Amino acid sequence: MKKPITGDINLLSFNQKERKKRSIEEKKALWGWVFVLPALLFFMVFSFYPMMNAFYLSLTRYNLISLEPPKFIWFKNYVYLFQSPEFWNSLKSTAIFTLGTFLLLLVFSLALGAFIISRKKGRTLLQMIFYSPALLSSVVAALIWFLIFDPRGLANQFVNFVMGTPGVDHKWLATAGMLRLSTIIVYFWKYIGYFTIIFVAGMGNIPQSIHEAAAIDGTNKWQHFWLIVFPLIKPTTLLVSVMAMLQCLKTFSTQYLFTTSGAPTKPINVITLNIYNTAIRDFRIDRASAMSVLLFLIMLVLSWLQFKAAKERDISYM
Amino acid sequence: MKKFVFWGLVISLFILSVTVFSAKKTVITYWTHTDDNRTRIEERYIAEFTKMHPNVEIKRVVNEASKMGDLVLTAFAARSGPDIFNLPIEQEYGYIINRRVAPVDYKAIGYKSLEHLKADYADNTFDPVTMDGKIYGLPLEITNWCIFINKKVFRSAGLDPEKDYPKTWEEMADISEKLVIRNGEIITRRGFDFRYPYYLVSFLPMVQQLGGDLISADGKKAIVNDEAWIKALNFMREWGPHGRNLGSPTYVNARKIFNYDNNDIAMCLSGFYQIGRIKIDNPEFYESGEWMVVPFPVFKDAVQEVACAYYGHYFMVNASIPKAKQKIAWQFIKYMLDHPIEYLTEVNIIQPRKDLVESDFFKRLPYTDVFMADMTRAKPVFLHENGYQFERYIKEAIEDVMLSNVKSEDALATLKRKIQEVLDEK
Structure with missing residues (x-):
């Protein structure tokens, strides 16, 4: 006599539901990233990049008006x-x-x-x-x-x-x-x-x-x-x-x-x-x-x- | 037949692209400072010039004068400077030194050589913008400052303006003492007051009168002749609230209130353009003849007869734009500058062109003789890549002695240290 398989079927359907649910969450997360991306890009371009650039320039000798490239001088400044x-x-x-x-x-x-x-x-x-x-x-x-x-x-x-x-x-x-x-x-x-x-x-x-x-x-x-x-x-x-x-x-x-x-x-x-x-x-x-x-x-x-x-x-x- | 159609298409496309390309306008951006009178006439010059050159478009951008230096600098730092700009020469000098501006294309503006160009202008006009035999700017205006006097205020203090006007700085202090009115410590009427932030133009010549200078001839040593500097700083100290209390940088700019004839200032230091501003601000005062202009004073024991330094605004062209565009830019500048009389009558600025300054029309204008006589005993404003930095250090030294009661010797020692540090880094 075969064992009833109801529980397995239930477990299967639960796993399928879970996967489906996860994929909805993943989709939601993806959209989250899409919405956050402009702000992130804005931050990267107008805040993070200037900060990094300022740190880099602080390790160089560089005249704002000169065409000569920055010269690396470590921590002399x-x-x-x-x-x-x-x-x-x-x-x-x-x-x-x-x-x-x-x-x-x-x-x-x-x-x-x-x-x-x-x-x-x-x-x-x-x-x-x-x-x-x-x-x-x-x-x-x-x-x-x-x-x-x-x-x-x-x-x-x-x-x-x-x-x-x-x-x-x-x-x-x-x-x-x-x-x-x-x-x-x-x-x-x-x-x-x-x-x-x-x-x-x-x-x-x-x-x-x-x-x-x-x-x-x-x-x-x-x-x-x-x-x-x-x-x-x-x-x-x-x-x-x-x-x-x-x-x-x-x-x-x-x-x-x-x-x-x-x-x-x-x-x-x-x-x-x-x-x-x-x-x-x-x-x-x-x-x-x-x-x-x-x-x-x-x-x-x-x-x-x-x-x-x-x-x-x-x-x-x- | 197919071949015919193919080549027909190719030729049509070629003609179309050439037409589109050639029809594309050359856009010249021109940055300048606010001046309503100049804007009015220059907008007209732009319309006339673009009518003559239909493929050229001039974009004139007006910025506040105090912001111009910062804006031009940041634009050049980002490699997107304007095609044409003008600034005071002290600020422009760094652009010449660092090769950011193009030499004048004298052929494009109709001169056979640079000598021919120079011959059209007063002597030494191009000295501040000449480097390695090339000229890097055409002058929009050259200015020097003299003393403007309100005759009514003089007479109210029992003085005869025609006879008693100050010839020396010592007399300037004594006469100001007679003219000043105070409510306790607070001055309600000043005799004279300086143009405080512009120390390279008006204070350095005072030091030079006494035999001093900012840096040595070889450019290596800061502060020439300590005694001259200390004497000049002591004079400023005596002028301020810790001395005879005749004026101070914290009072409203004397030049700005002079025109209103409100019995609050007797004398101020300004250029020829002030006359036009009196006319606009207070036509009644202008017409009254109750004002006059006298030469820049010298110290009693001056070793050099030096008047207030002359400075100028020069039109410059961005070196990073294509040569063809530079050529058009110089042609446009020349077109504007070919109206010296209109600039003089409408804007009250002097272009040092011989056909203007040697004309009877110019000589007949009130007090041009005083300004031109002072120009002959003046030096050009101190020019150095770090000129503005040095001017800030002089400002700090003068503020220290005038407002913070610091000894002139101590203020000079600090000034010397700071300038020497900059020179040593070169």
């Missing part, structure tokens, strides 16, 4: 940069600007985000008002502020009015400290709204039930913010801190416009400005590429540190 007082000054200027601006942006955008989300009316209007400077081009923003910081401009008039010091020139665009402060003010003014909106969105995503539970537990506003809201918007805080830091490290337009309009270069000669001048004014694209690679590494390490620090303090109420 890097050695030069580490011995160059101008490069160290650029690192210092970038560090001062980034620390000053990034911390202010982070703290104030968080505070403003909390303020806006706590309003029952006028949220949209407030967001629009804070965000509007971000719509201006950086060059236009820097131009407006250049006029404000002119010795006869609004900045001196306002500070002298508030402090009761008529006729004092606070040298917004002249002395090193004031010039650094001026660039920080411009950047802060331009980007505070942008990061505030990100915080508003992050805070808006917290489920209402959590707010209600906290209210039932009797938290006051201060406790509610620091013990409930703040830990829950950690991913947003991380996003803002990484974005703000990278944005600050890449700052260029304000410093460029200020220095070309008469402000001293040295205090605000951030790495990006140094890269621009080295490549475009001095034609040394090789050294400019080496600086770009170093800036990239700095950004990479600092972002990684931020992610690592955020992971160590992971909190979840879900």
Whole structure:
């Protein structure tokens, strides 16, 4: 008597179904690749290739205007940069600007985000008002502020009015400290709204039930913010801190416009400005590429540190 | 019959392809900077030229003057530079040194030799664009700067502009002290102020007056005559907020506010083109005769009589385009430049052509005598492959002494180190 073969038939049909299913998944995956391909190609051509090319150029001696091909010199450009007082000054200027601006942006955008989300009316209007400077081009923003910081401009008039010091020139665009402060003010003014909106969105995503539970537990506003809201918007805080830091490290337009309009270069000669001048004014694209690679590494390490620090303090109420 | 049809087809195809090929237009791209008056007349020249040469199309691309240098450089770096362009000669010099521009095809523009071409222009016109016996550009304009004076402001300070105008830099500082009005530390009216970013044009001649120079004659040593440099830097330091507080790079450009006659500036440094701009910006002030032009001052103890350096914009042709195209490009440039009077009257720029500068028409124009007299005691602007880099270093040195209160000796030591480093790398 033959054994019934029902199970085998079932297994067979299962395998066939599985194969069919897999082939559908494979097809889906293939289409996935098709859809992703333009973006990948775009990234390869406009981001990855320039990055690789910049790294290659950083190992050569190459004049931007010359017809002579690049000459391979290994790490001489890097050695030069580490011995160059101008490069160290650029690192210092970038560090001062980034620390000053990034911390202010982070703290104030968080505070403003909390303020806006706590309003029952006028949220949209407030967001629009804070965000509007971000719509201006950086060059236009820097131009407006250049006029404000002119010795006869609004900045001196306002500070002298508030402090009761008529006729004092606070040298917004002249002395090193004031010039650094001026660039920080411009950047802060331009980007505070942008990061505030990100915080508003992050805070808006917290489920209402959590707010209600906290209210039932009797938290006051201060406790509610620091013990409930703040830990829950950690991913947003991380996003803002990484974005703000990278944005600050890449700052260029304000410093460029200020220095070309008469402000001293040295205090605000951030790495990006140094890269621009080295490549475009001095034609040394090789050294400019080496600086770009170093800036990239700095950004990479600092972002990684931020992610690592955020992971160590992971909190979840879900 | 088949043979007949076959050959008939071959010949027809050949004729068709030749016709199509010959009908294909030669497109010349011409990049220049914004200037509405120039655009107006040059658009007309393009229309006239293309009418005479139906197979030629000229694409005139206008860029903001401040961006032109960057755009041309990046285009050339990517091997896709324009066929024709113009820039200040300080920027163009690197293109000559690196053989990126073609020598003037003098035969194509109707000259028997380069000597004949030179004979049509004022002496030394081609010095900045001559290398190894070849000429690499035709001048759109040559400019030098003199001092523009607002007579009303002078009189308001009890000065007679005709007699009391500054002849030396020391007088310039003293007269500015009389003209300046301050609200505490803040200057509300300046006597005079410099053209700050253009140090190779206006500051280096001041150093040269005192016997100094940027690099030695053999091109190997940075900073000639430290004492001259220190004296010039000290003068700038005294001019700034840490000295007599007569002006500073952080105030609005003096040349830009001069035309408006708002009692906020008495003197500025500018070229002949400023006259046209006064006419446009403030016709009433232009007609009033309340402005005048005087020569570039010299230091009391100057060892050289040097006026503000003259510089120019030259038309250049991309060396990487085919010779036939280069020929058309030079012909088009020549066609435009054959209208020197129109460039002068409509755009207020001086082409150094003898038929213009030696004409009675030119000599009768206001203050051309002052500009031309200063030109004879001027040197061409400092030219070097790294000229712009050196100018940035001078800028940093002047900013250090004027704004950051750094000692002139220290600023000079830094300047010397940076320039020497560039020279040593050559």
